[in-house]
Amino acid sequence: MAQVILKNLTKVFDNFTAVKNFSARVEDGKFITLLGPSGCGKTTTLRMIAGFIEPNVGEIIIGKEIVYRSKEFYVPPENRNIGMVFQSYAVWPHMNLLDNVSYPLKIRKISKKERYAKAAQVLEMVELEGMGQRYPHQLSGGEQQRVALARALIVDPYVMLLDEPLSNLDAKLREQMRFEIKELQKKTKVTIIYVTHDQAEAMAMSDEIIVMNKGEIQQIGKPEEIYENPANKFVANFIGLTNFIPCKVSEDRKYLIVKDGKGSKIEYVVSEKHKEEVILCVRLEDITLKPYDEEEMNGQVIRATYLGNLVDYLLQVGEITMRVQVKDRRFSTGDKVSLIVDKKKILLY
Numbered sequence: 147m148a149q150v151i152l153k154n155l156t157k158v159f160d161n162f163t164a165v166k167n168f169s170a171r172v173e174d175g176k177f178i179t180l181l182g183p184s185g186c187g188k189t190t191t192l193r194m195i196a197g198f199i200e201p202n203v204g205e206i207i208i209g210k211e212i213v214y215r216s217k218e219f220y221v222p223p224e225n226r227n228i229g230m231v232f233q234s235y236a237v238w239p240h241m242n243l244l245d246n247v248s249y250p251l252k253i254r255k256i257s258k259k260e261r262y263a264k265a266a267q268v269l270e271m272v273e274l275e276g277m278g279q280r281y282p283h284q285l286s287g288g289e290q291q292r293v294a295l296a297r298a299l300i301v302d303p304y305v306m307l308l309d310e311p312l313s314n315l316d317a318k319l320r321e322q323m324r325f326e327i328k329e330l331q332k333k334t335k336v337t338i339i340y341v342t343h344d345q346a347e348a349m350a351m352s353d354e355i356i357v358m359n360k361g362e363i364q365q366i367g368k369p370e371e372i373y374e375n376p377a378n379k380f381v382a383n384f385i386g387l388t389n390f391i392p393c394k395v396s397e398d399r400k401y402l403i404v405k406d407g408k409g410s411k412i413e414y415v416v417s418e419k420h421k422e423e424v425i426l427c428v429r430l431e432d433i434t435l436k437p438y439d440e441e442e443m444n445g446q447v448i449r450a451t452y453l454g455n456l457v458d459y460l461l462q463v464g465e466i467t468m469r470v471q472v473k474d475r476r477f478s479t480g481d482k483v484s485l486i487v488d489k490k491k492i493l494l495y
């Protein structure tokens with residue numbers, strides 16, 4: 147439907163910079179997700195794109211049209227061809243579904259007949275056909291969520307902005323709705339900018355993810371790039387579960403010497419760009435355990451938590467602790483084990 151280009155968007159509330167120098171390009175028909183911890187500026191960014199918050203500086207282009215440029219242009223929300231689903235999805239309890247869904251057309255002064263006809267269409271699109279006369283309290287949480295989606299779709303948006311649209315749903319329904327939203331996008335070919343702080347949701351749905359922290363972009367990339375090649379420690383920590391292990395590089399640069407008080411060694415060729423002191427990042431699933439072997443890095447199980455598909459082991463390795471998640475259920479609290487780090491998955495910072 148339309149590309150979205152954001153250039154150097156900055157928003158300062160009083161003295162607090164909520165979003166700083168945000169630049170990104172969302173290609174037509176893509177699904178892009180803003181991912182980051184609470185308060186990092188996701189909603190503020192989305193509301194600037196929608197036109198509900200005016201940036202201090204920057205430029206916003208939707209399709210071919212500039213909708214915002216500092217001190218020159220400001221196109222109001224209703225003229226931006228955008229559908230938005232808000233963070234606390236408000237379906238109005240006193241309105242039936244037809245009125246809920248057709249409300250954006252009412253604001254645009256479209257006749258009742260026309261807007262009800264269109265509402266019936268979008269209700270069908272989200273698989274709520276024939277339910278127009280019902281009230282929200284007669285729907286399940288997932289169905290209410292779809293009403294909010296239908297209301298965003300009714301304006302034939304070029305772009306849909308979805309702010310944590312699934313946060314009120316239980317885990318199973320959330321997962322199901324992920325697929326439904328993706329299907330809806332296939333049908334409508336609408337560009338979607340999605341906000342979540344749930345990384346699994348971001349991974350499953352997005353063509354690209356923008357990781358944010360404290361108002362600033364940390365990394366933009368495909369889900370697998372973000373997961374496998376995090377740009378910095380923040381991203382490595384925020385996405386997935388990661389051990390951060392302080393190490394020294396051996397003089398011949400062929401070993402990492404773990405600062406665990408006993409100098410456990412991991413064979414690993416360290417490139418020249420790293421200093422003598424490094425932080426080894428390795429994900430919980432990229433370490434395997436085997437029975438004690440004095441040649442390897444060793445530790446003792448201090449907690450084994452059964453997670454169903456995996457066991458989460460907390461290990462005392464000399465003076466430090468490490469966590470490992472593996473299918474292997476052989477070990478229990480008190481056991482001495484060896485830890486084998488998958489060298490291909492090692493990241494150094």
Ligand SMILES: Nc1ncnc2c1ncn2[C@@H]1O[C@H](COP(=O)(O)OP(=O)(O)OP(=O)(O)O)[C@@H](O)[C@H]1O
Pocket residue numbers: 159160162164182183184185186187188189190191233343
């Ligand atoms: N109108 C406002 N006035 C002052 N500060 C604000 C205003 N709106 C947001 N902020 C601040 O800006 C920061 C970013 O807020 P924002 O709502 O964008 O975060 P978020 O990433 O959406 O977080 P969450 O995941 O909790 O929804 C927060 O620290 C917030 O307190």
Ligand SMILES: [Mg+2]
Pocket residue numbers: 188189190233309
């Ligand atoms: Mg928010």
